[in-house]
Amino acid sequence: MASIFTKIINGEIPSYKVAEDENFIAFLDVNPNAKGHTLCVPKKEVDKVFDLDEATYDGLMKFSRKVALAIEKAINCKRVGVAIIGLEVPHVHVHLIPLNDMKEMTFQHKVQLSKEEFEAVASEISGYL
Numbered sequence: 001m002a003s004i005f006t007k008i009i010n011g012e013i014p015s016y017k018v019a020e021d022e023n024f025i026a027f028l029d030v031n032p033n034a035k036g037h038t039l040c041v042p043k044k045e046v047d048k049v050f051d052l053d054e055a056t057y058d059g060l061m062k063f064s065r066k067v068a069l070a071i072e073k074a075i076n077c078k079r080v081g082v083a084i085i086g087l088e089v090p091h092v093h094v095h096l097i098p099l100n101d102m103k104e105m106t107f108q109h110k111v112q113l114s115k116e117e118f119e120a121v122a123s124e125i126s127g128y129l
Contacts, residue, residue, distance in 0.1 A: 003091035005041045016122040019070075019129050023056070024063040026096075028122055032111055033097050034104040036075035036121055040064040040094040047090040064094045070128035071098055075121070081105045 007013040009025055016028040018038055029037040042060050046052050052060065068080040077098035083105065084094055103109040113121070 003045055003089055005039075005089055005091040005093060006045050009041070009043050016118045018122050018125045019063070019067055021063065023059055026063070026067045028118055029095070030118070032113065033095075033107060033109055034075075034077070034099065035111055035113065035117075036071050036077070036098040036125065038067055038071060038096045038125065040067055040096060042092055046092050048086060049084050049092045052092060060092070060094060064096060066129065067125070068096045070125050071096055073128040074124040076100075083107075 002010070004013065008015045008027060017025065018028065019026040023044070024040060024042055026038050026040045029039050040060060040063055042052065042056055044056060046056075049057070064082070068082070071080050075098040078100050081097040081099045081104070082094060083097065084092075086092065097104055099105065
């Protein structure tokens with residue numbers, strides 16, 4: 001069965017898209033740790049990050065770096081944290097989280113954004129890509 005991320009990639013589920021190329025997509029996490037929390041996902045559905053072939057793994061890291069640099073320009077933060085956990089959705093994804101405090105990396109601290117705020121943040125980050 002297709003993961004929720006594959007459904008987003010296929011346009012079956014809406015998302016706040018930040019960036020996309022032929023192999024990867026980045027969209028805002030709808031349950032964010034911080035404003036601008038973005039997920040970078042390979043379009044190829046693979047469960048575990050180290051099961052990716054080397055080219056896809058390298059490509060995902062390069063794509064994530066590009067998105068992280070845009071997040072740093074768009075969101076007021078000290079840095080962008082990176083996490084690859086993979087327990088929530090069985091589809092590789094890189095969390096890029098704008099950080100001003102360590103609690104934003106705990107996945108226990110969440111922020112609420114309106115639809116309009118999500119749209120504005122996605123647009124702002126996209127503008128730096």
